Amino acid sequence: MTTLMAILIGTFYAAAIYMMLRRSVVKLVIGLILLSNAANLLIFTVAGMDRGIPPLIPKGELLIEGPAADPLAQAVILTSIVIGFGVLAFAVVLIHRACEVVQTDDMNEMKGTD
């Protein structure tokens, strides 16, 4: 399963970079979306893929007995999903405005400030 996830994550990163190198700004944003998802999946995978062992402390105990899934990694992913969502929402609005102002969606035409 971990191998499969590794291949999937690698594909995500590759696809993201490929999309970001395209000239269309829409594809650029799709690349950014894929990139943030790739990073989230990576954290999900490296923290260990445990199934069916929720990190719940039994009633009356102070500690979990035996192995349990890692809740911190999931908190981290949740945070970065929220952040990624907010930032990408901004990026979408930005390219919308930019297309309106510059009258093109071609990155090659946006060289006025270089």
Place this chain on the structure above:
Amino acid sequence: MDLEVLVALPIIIPLLLGALSLTVLSNHSAQRWLGAIGTALLLLCSVWLLLHTREVGIQVLEVGSWPAPFGIVLVSDMLGAIMVVLASITGFATALYSLKTVRKRFERFGYYPLLHLLLAGVNGAFLTGDIFNLYVWFEVLLVASFALLILGGERAQMEGAIKYVTLNLLSSALFLTAIGLTYGLVGTLNMADIAVKMASLEDQKMVTVIASLFLIAFAIKAAAFPLFFWLPASYHTPQVAVSAIFAGLLTKVGVYALYRVFTLIFTADTGFTHEILLWIAIFTMLTGVLGAAAQFEVRRILSFHIISQIGYMILGLALFTPLALIGGVFYIMHHIIVKANLFLVAGLMYRLGGSFELKKLGGLYRNHPGLAVLFLIPALSLAGVPPLSGFFAKFILIKAGVEASAWWAVGVALLVGLLTLFSMIKIWNEAFWKASPEPNPAVPAPTRNALLYWTIGLLAAMTVCIGLFAQPIYQMAEMAAAQLLNPAGYIEAVLGGTTP
């Protein structure tokens, strides 16, 4: 004991101010007062924090009283505290400058709340002791900077913003990837704890891979060679006050992050990582200054000079000797004030001369000799002319380079200093010294510039003071460098149990 909360104040104050000024969004004068007085208050608190840290040692606040490796900690060591003070100085100067330069239209779009949020993000990044928390603060300051960058919505701003947003998001994703791999490797996010566990790993190859990922992520944020292209494409597009605070602070957050992780966590394989840093530093200095030589727009020249100056700061980290780190910290202190000030001067040149283009400017010395003097102080300091602050910064770094026998770095640093002087003289000759290209009646005689002069004068006075009273500043840099070179103190302060 109660003073621990001091560590959180530089984050809480701007967050509260931001929220407060959002509630009075339509009341312009209230927003301005909140901006000016609030940042002044922030400055006072940061200076207090710095003095306290210098007196007592590294300050640690366990947020929510969760003990160290599990909860999030805020840590104020000398480097962090110095950076917070510099951020507050820049924030204060920008807020003062904004009073007269930011239009009401932008205030209605939330200029002041965004400014406070940016300062909160920057201070949070300087003070956190948790690597994921660092990522969060990076995003906070990025979102605020995105919005500030496009206030106004002109074509150039949009084009610049797309590059700025894309490359910064790419860098954030790489940063997050590196955090994920780190967590997979050592199972902790607390930086001190990561440092302990990384050092005890048998297989150091993976550590070096992660170090490279962090290096790329922070090098993009710091605009180091060859990842700097977003900076000259975007920094000259927004409002002058926004440009000034970006130029002063944002790339330096990347530099700070490099200093933090490459002194605390990744010190096992310095032969590899710091060698790469050295070459990055050399090429950053060189490309930045050569790029500036080709430009004829004041803000673009200054933007390229940010890049070349970043090279000096990374050089201090790359040499990794006590003197080099002192030089690096000193350089950051000198640079933030000077660079923000130069952008503010550029804004005033625009107000008085009607343009940012050197070809259209002229005669400013004859008409506004005061501004000429105020330009010369930061400009000559940037080039490293004694007795201003830049001289000592460059001198310490170059001396460290000579002691470490890094001859290429020393040679390039000297050459870049010379070329910086050339750039500054170019601005001087074109904008101040030569006669006005044509009598320009279109520029109305501007009034009410006194506050702008005072702001610039304040920062210029700081530059002069850092030069004239270099000894106490040097001592603070020395303390910061000593703490960086001996991470055991930082680790013990964070992990050594709760403070009694």
